[in-house]
Amino acid sequence: MSEVLSKIAKSIEELDGKEAENLVRKALDEGVDPVKILEDGIIAGVRAVGEKFEKKEYFLAELYEGGEIAEKLVEIVGPRIPKEAGGARKRVVIGTVHGDLHDIGKNLVAMQLTMAGFEVRDLGIDVPAMRFIEEAESFKADIIAMSSLLMATMMNMAEVVNLLKELGLRDKYKVLVGGGPINPALAQMFGADGYAENAVEAVKVAKKLVGLGGA
Numbered sequence: 231m232s233e234v235l236s237k238i239a240k241s242i243e244e245l246d247g248k249e250a251e252n253l254v255r256k257a258l259d260e261g262v263d264p265v266k267i268l269e270d271g272i273i274a275g276v277r278a279v280g281e282k283f284e285k286k287e288y289f290l291a292e293l294y295e296g297g298e299i300a301e302k303l304v305e306i307v308g309p310r311i312p313k314e315a316g317g318a319r320k321r322v323v324i325g326t327v328h329g330d331l332h333d334i335g336k337n338l339v340a341m342q343l344t345m346a347g348f349e350v351r352d353l354g355i356d357v358p359a360m361r362f363i364e365e366a367e368s369f370k371a372d373i374i375a376m377s378s379l380l381m382a383t384m385m386n387m388a389e390v391v392n393l394l395k396e397l398g399l400r401d402k403y404k405v406l407v408g409g410g411p412i413n414p415a416l417a418q419m420f421g422a423d424g425y426a427e428n429a430v431e432a433v434k435v436a437k438k439l440v441g442l443g444g445a
């Protein structure tokens with residue numbers, strides 16, 4: 231079982247999208263846990279691409295290609311992850327912070343929240359701080375969720391929290407953050423109410439933040 235997962239990771243690392251897609255479909259047909267396919271296959275593979283980019287073995291074109299392959303695979307696997315029931319009617323605005331164009335992880339979180347019963351307004355990428363707040367107001371959101379994959383942009387999460395405070399709106403929303411460089415200590419430093427490491431955890435934390443139980 232774990233062999234197919236490492237093969238998926240390897241094929242993504244080698245940017246063989248066709249092979250990766252075949253392997254993912256095969257794994258799903260064989261009943262491999264979709265969460266495992268996601269984490270130990272797809273995400274592991276895309277991380278390996280990131281590492282090669284860091285070591286300058288891959289360049290921007292390869293980074294893009296890896297992202298595109300992962301995006302397609304996530305679309306196949308995401309809907310197969312079992313639903314976490316119970317988020318009903320609570321609302322989330324989600325987006326990637328200003329300056330950051332990464333959206334695969336954010337999309338996955340949005341997808342999981344939707345499948346768990348949350349109403350989700352996805353603001354996309356490169357979202358300015360004020361827009362998070364305007365959209366949260368107009369959507370009557372309960373949670374503002376932000377993603378950042380770049381160290382250079384993660385402080386923009388704190389900017390949203392500070393703006394909320396300035397506008398006297400801080401207590402109106404729960405702020406949930408995540409993304410590669412974020413950890414619980416940083417989330418706390420940015421003034422967020424919650425942090426989750428992955429999309430499955432994000433649902434649990436979101437539910438907890440709005441008083442719907444969860445882990």
Ligand code: B12
Nearest residue numbers: 280294297330331332333334335377380381408409428429
């Ligand atoms: C694919 C990719 C790209 C693609 C993005 C395509 C897309 N549509 O998203 C492209 C090619 C555009 C790209 C561009 C760049 N990238 Co890039 N990229 C990646 C790569 C390889 C994978 C990211 C990914 O999709 N991971 C898979 C997803 C599923 O995982 P995830 O995003 O972490 O999300 C999970 C969790 O973090 C969490 N999560 C995410 N968001 C949220 C939000 C909430 C609310 C919660 C609760 C949880 C949560 O749940 C998700 C699901 O489990 C990473 C490597 C890596 N290690 O991550 C580099 C990486 C993020 N990129 C990096 C860099 C440097 C860049 C560029 C600056 C390169 C350049 N010189 O131009 C540009 C920046 C462009 C910009 N302004 O944003 C660096 C960032 C270093 C840093 N920490 O600052 C990395 C780490 C690569 C590296 N090792 O150097 N990149």
